[in-house]
Amino acid sequence: xxxxxxxxxxxxxxxxxxxxxxxxxxxxxxxxxxxxxxxxxxxxxxxxxxxxxxxxxxxxxxxxxxxxxxxxxxxxxxxxxxxxxxxxxxxxxxxxxxxxxxxxxxxxxxxxxxxxxxxxxxxxxxxxxxxxxxxxxxxxxxxxxxxxxxxxxxxxxxxxxxxxxxxxxxxxxxxxxxxxxxxxxxxxxxxxxxxxxxxxxxxx
Numbered sequence: 001x002x003x004x005x006x007x008x009x010x011x012x013x014x015x016x017x018x019x020x021x022x023x024x025x026x027x028x029x030x031x032x033x034x035x036x037x038x039x040x041x042x043x044x045x046x047x048x049x050x051x052x053x054x055x056x057x058x059x060x061x062x063x064x065x066x067x068x069x070x071x072x073x074x075x076x077x078x079x080x081x082x083x084x085x086x087x088x089x090x091x092x093x094x095x096x097x098x099x100x101x102x103x104x105x106x107x108x109x110x111x112x113x114x115x116x117x118x119x120x121x122x123x124x125x126x127x128x129x130x131x132x133x134x135x136x137x138x139x140x141x142x143x144x145x146x147x148x149x150x151x152x153x154x155x156x157x158x159x160x161x162x163x164x165x166x167x168x169x170x171x172x173x174x175x176x177x178x179x180x181x182x183x184x185x186x187x188x189x190x191x192x193x194x195x196x197x198x199x200x201x202x203x204x
Contacts, residue, residue, distance in 0.1 A: 001069065003099075004034060011041035019047045021062065021079020032071040049082075056204070057087045061111040065102040067144035081144070083111060088204035095119065095202055099170045102144045104157050115163055117202060122168030122195070125149050125175045125184055133174050148177070149184070158193060169196040 010016055016038075018025075025046060028034045038044065049060035060082040068076040081102055087094040094115045098108075101121035112118055123145040130136035130143070140147040148155045148168070158166050168188065171177060176184040177195055188195060 004028060007038055011038055013042055015043045017045045019051050023078040027072055031073055055089050057089055059085045063102055065144055091204055093204045100144060101146045104146060117165040118163045119167045119169050120154055121145055122148055122171045124172055125177060129174055135174060167194040167196050
């Protein structure tokens, strides 16, 4: 919900260029009628990956996910969760953006290989974080997020990747890395990883 509801805030723009997987477009047209409502306010030009926008070529990798949005009547549509690779046509530098990371796979390793910066899902520190906090009965992976810590976690994955700059984003307010004095924050910083913040700029 939080990844698509913001489209409504762009309704006064006149014309929007929306790039998404076909499965997502169908979902937002039928099960959750956001796009038909938005089209009453502005024109929408639809496009699919790969696409070039303002000197940036954007390609996508469909990530394996078993979790469907609550408004989806069936299993997750193809392309429900994607990773993006943004390549500067002029400078040839690239950023990979993974705000949702449901699983780590060989295909994902190949997708991030050679990028200059990796921005990755840091929603939860631990697998049972929400359960331990009394906020949910679901684990991190039940909610579609590989946790940072633990066996098979993203911290372990990032440590073996040859990527110059690694940044955690999409951090839940229950995650201790938000506290600057926490042990978990020190662990992230000692490894040379960064934590995103509002207004952060990435220059290609």
